Amino acid sequence: MLSRTADHLYWMARYTERAENLARLLDVTYRMSLQMHASSGGYWGAALGITGLEVAYKAKHGEKIEAGNVLRFMVVDLDNPSSLLASLKAARENCHAVRGTVTSEVWETINTTWLEARASATQLAQGAMQGSDLTKYFEWVKFRSHLSRGVTVGTMLQDEAFHFIRLGTFLERADNTARILDVKYDELAPEDTTSNEYYEWGALLRSVSAFEIYRKVYRDVITPNRVAELLILREDMPRSLHACMKEVHQILGFVANARSRETQRIAGMGYSELRYGRIDDILEVGLHDYLTKFLDGIAGLGNRISQDFLVPMS
């Protein structure tokens, strides 16, 4: 398929996944800030930190980290290219550019998501950015992302277009899971197991739909190290780094071309480390260092995918 088409599909998927993860993160942060009002500023600072938006936020709203402003900035602000609404817009624009390549159901889903997201964002922005309208909005964004994914799997031919959409989805998801884990783990001392900490780890799990999975897998109290293990190494946990990299590695095999050998090798190395890795070894290195290296690896892989497939020089 056309390289430019693959590029649009890949970014369409990345932005859709990014919007979903942002909705997850903000939803959990909002709920936590309601439960533990005292430290709410810290939660919002962390949310900005995960997404790397602290500097941009302060440039617009000043030094004070205030819930309403953070939400406004991260949900409805189109000047912020990483906001929820901006991500949905970018997904829609990428889809629009290749609307003939995806099925009409996929296009209709992504286009409707944008049209409705814009309409409800306008309403939200007029209010105080709080309350059940806000949480409903996050629920809705997650639901629309499920719908996009479902309509993609359910209606598209499993050809290259499909593969590049999936590649974007899993690369973005790996990045987002690593970020959520990194900031929370950094912020929460693993030894501390007060009840506050319990809620916070529980919230982290919920933000990646892993709370019930954790219970099912470990049948035990929540400990930070197990949370890390679940989100990094579990093959069967759909948002874990292992599960994402397994998909990325496999998809790169499907779309391989004459110049992609090195990219496949690098993806294969990354996948093998997760597949055969042990949580104790990772914690010994230090989780933050490990995740920083992982995020660098994901960024590098993204660049290589662009060069090999999406915007080749000739």
Add this chain to the structure above:
Amino acid sequence: MNNVFDELHAPGGAVRGHYAAYKDWLAGMAPEQIAQKRAEADSAFHRYGITFAVYGEESGTERLIPFDILPRIIPAAEWRMLETGLRQRVCALNAFIHDIYSAQRIVKAGLIPAEQVFRNAQYRPEMQDIVVRNNLYALISGVDIVRAALPNTASDAAEYYVLEDNLRVPSGVSYMLEDRRMMMRLFPELFSRYGVAPVEHYPDLLLDTLRQAAPAGSDDPTVVVLTPGAYNSAYFEHAFLAQQMGVELVEGQDMFVDDETVFMRTTQGPKRVDVIYRRIDDDFLDPLAFRPESALGVAGLLSVYRAGRVSLANAIGTGVADDKSIYPYVPDMIRFYMSEEPIIKNVPTYQCRKADELSYVLANMADLVVKETHGAGGYGMLVGPASTKAEIEDFRSRVKAAPDKYIAQPTLALSACPTFVESGIAPRHIDLRPFVLSGKEVRMVPGGLTRVALKEGSLVVNSSQGGGTKDTWILEN
């Protein structure tokens, strides 16, 4: 105008036979049902994103083309006449284009003045003696047809006329197909009851036509649709056609020329392209040959084309045949190349370049439609009876300054078809654009795109100027 042909009612008020059954059905529909169907259509068009961008408005503005749920109905016998006439006309136009880029017999025979052809801005000297597959230049033509009574004749003396031959990159076929899809979604029961001829196979015919045009020797030709990009006003249609045909939608930047071959950049490396259904104008095709600043085209494309190693649909230089200054000669072309009498008439046309016709035009401007020979899309024209004195005077000085650039025609009372407007159902003026495909044979799907001028009294049906569309029913019987 009091001699408007009413598509629905015969003079005296009786419903015309081919509308009778539909009219009965409509009378049985409750107003709320109709309102609900109209709302449903609107919301579905929004969701599909069937929009067009409007030039001159805030950039990126997308609008829906208004869709009217009342169909335009044409009886089978009338369509048979139109189909035969269209086939004849498009054959003659293709013969003309081939002729002027090769032997130029029609000019030598003195039927068309040489300067009308060779000084025409749309004439492309680069095309001289280039071999074009099957000698077919206009593979896709959109011929605008109106039913109208000439001034001072009775409304039922109305006849079909060709208003314009669009032989460059005619658009609108996606609306024809989407209008049908919408009608079948809203009123599935009507289609089984009526015997409406299907149009859904247009993309198959188009793909087959494009494949036939491939350079000799390409057994399994690769066809692409070339678009200026997502911000073009007709982008929806480009994407739609590429999808319906199952071919790649490319932009200029996706292709390059190497070793006398056009390639596209794919995820699996370069892939050869054989046929380009281009939706950009000649001027932008190749920055090396035409406009050097164009970023829409492919550098070196013309040299590959000249070598016969890629085909373009339509060919370069077809505009010389659909120019309004050439239009008056089409009936002569039909006689010259086909040895037949034209089946569908031309609108009587005054050429301002001729002194006597110019003085007639200047003296009767308030009654005429005056058009720039290179104008399109409803721009650059004066509808005399609908214009103010000042507008007429302004146009008069423009015509006087450059008479060569203008033609004039009587103001035709375009036929009117019942249409939903704010006050209910009212007659509005319509035209018809059938899409004619030229390959080993000339083919078209029954009907075409019916455009409707939604403003009361307006004769301008262009979507950029407040026009809407209707589904067109050719009855099979």
